[in-house]
Amino acid sequence: MPAGTLYRGREGMWSWVAHRVTGVLIFFFLFVHVLDTALVRVSPQDYDNVVATYKNPVVNLLEYGLVAAILFHALNGLRVIAVDFWSKGPKYQRQMLWSVVGIWIVLMAGAFYPVLQHTLRTVFGS
Amino acid sequence: MSAETSTPSDAVELTSTSAGTYSPDNPAPVIEPPRARTSRSPKKVSRTNFEMWAWLFMRLSGIVLVVLVLGHLIIQLVLDGGVSKIGFAFVAGRWASPFWQLWDLGMLWLAMLHGANGLRTVINDYAERDTTRFWLKTLLYTATVFTVFLGTLVIFTFDPNIQ
Numbered sequence A: 001m002p003a004g005t006l007y008r009g010r011e012g013m014w015s016w017v018a019h020r021v022t023g024v025l026i027f028f029f030l031f032v033h034v035l036d037t038a039l040v041r042v043s044p045q046d047y048d049n050v051v052a053t054y055k056n057p058v059v060n061l062l063e064y065g066l067v068a069a070i071l072f073h074a075l076n077g078l079r080v081i082a083v084d085f086w087s088k089g090p091k092y093q094r095q096m097l098w099s100v101v102g103i104w105i106v107l108m109a110g111a112f113y114p115v116l117q118h119t120l121r122t123v124f125g126s
Numbered sequence B: 001m002s003a004e005t006s007t008p009s010d011a012v013e014l015t016s017t018s019a020g021t022y023s024p025d026n027p028a029p030v031i032e033p034p035r036a037r038t039s040r041s042p043k044k045v046s047r048t049n050f051e052m053w054a055w056l057f058m059r060l061s062g063i064v065l066v067v068l069v070l071g072h073l074i075i076q077l078v079l080d081g082g083v084s085k086i087g088f089a090f091v092a093g094r095w096a097s098p099f100w101q102l103w104d105l106g107m108l109w110l111a112m113l114h115g116a117n118g119l120r121t122v123i124n125d126y127a128e129r130d131t132t133r134f135w136l137k138t139l140l141y142t143a144t145v146f147t148v149f150l151g152t153l154v155i156f157t158f159d160p161n162i163q
């Protein structure tokens, strides 16, 4: 253990950092997303041109990253709510954090093909 | 301390400078209760429960957003070939239904307000100078009002026969 006085939290601190980082990322995405959707008021062509970037393989991978951020933020957000409102929440907060991580891994594995199917079909498929 | 044989074993140890020498001329240091207002607290005292309502809103909106946003992601990224199908015609099909218009409207307002309030907390935490905080929040609120307004307008004025 370090000898200094630097605050080092345990899992709880890192889940808080991750919750904050993912929340800010999603907010910035949403800002851009409302702007790109607004192009439906300009013309079908302009909208379809911008949506084409969503189908680029690199951007498709970023979408998988966005799903990762949202799934973590959502699951951990429910954990924070349980800690605040459920009488046994604080006692089980660590177990709940590891459940969040476990469910997140399972859902991310399950989302891999559906979310990346466009890239898998167009780049690797026939 | 060990020299003082009268000290019970569970007593709090005092340092040599503070031990037992307080008097009206040498008063013990005052430790403020955690929420007491001191000369260093901000001047303005809040008379509302705004922060409590904001705290509650984060939790209630979060629960609703789980359904709205995860549902949205499944529709847009998973069902019917994933992202491949998205285009003007797809949006026209979806916004032909008031149900999905209302879904998107609720998602827009709740996610924007939830995210904006979250960012307000982040700004309060990291921007130390009053002027920095003021300008960052001005930027945040302007962007939020603009985005919510634009998104609402787009949903209500959508025209499938535009051109």
Ligand code: HEM
Residues within 6 Å of the ligand: A026, A030, A033, A034, A037, A038, A054, A063, A066, A070, B069, B072, B073, B076, B077, B083, B086, B087, B090, B091, B094, B100, B104, B105, B107, B108, B109, B111, B150, B151, B152, B154, B155
């Ligand atoms: C990469 C993933 C995403 C894709 C491909 C996507 C796609 C779309 C599409 C096609 C629309 C048009 C209307 C509709 O079909 O419902 C839309 C609207 C919308 N989406 Fe998404 N979306 C994504 C992620 C998100 C996320 C994470 C959020 C929330 C945090 C979100 C919030 C919204 C909102 C609020 C609208 C309505 C916009 C408006 O009022 O103009 N979307 N999205």
Ligand code: HEM
Residues within 6 Å of the ligand: A016, A019, A020, A022, A023, A024, A026, A027, A030, A070, A073, A074, A075, A077, A078, A080, A081, B058, B059, B061, B062, B063, B065, B066, B069, B070, B111, B112, B114, B115, B116, B117, B118, B119, B121, B122
């Ligand atoms: C999907 C469902 C969601 C749930 C269950 C959820 C839950 C929560 C909760 C409970 C908090 C408060 C944390 C605290 O007070 O310590 C929070 C904070 C936050 N959320 Fe969400 N949220 C969701 C979606 C979103 C979305 C879509 C955005 C972005 C538009 C977002 C951005 C933020 C931000 C920026 C914070 C502040 C983080 C901080 O202060 O550290 N959240 N969320």
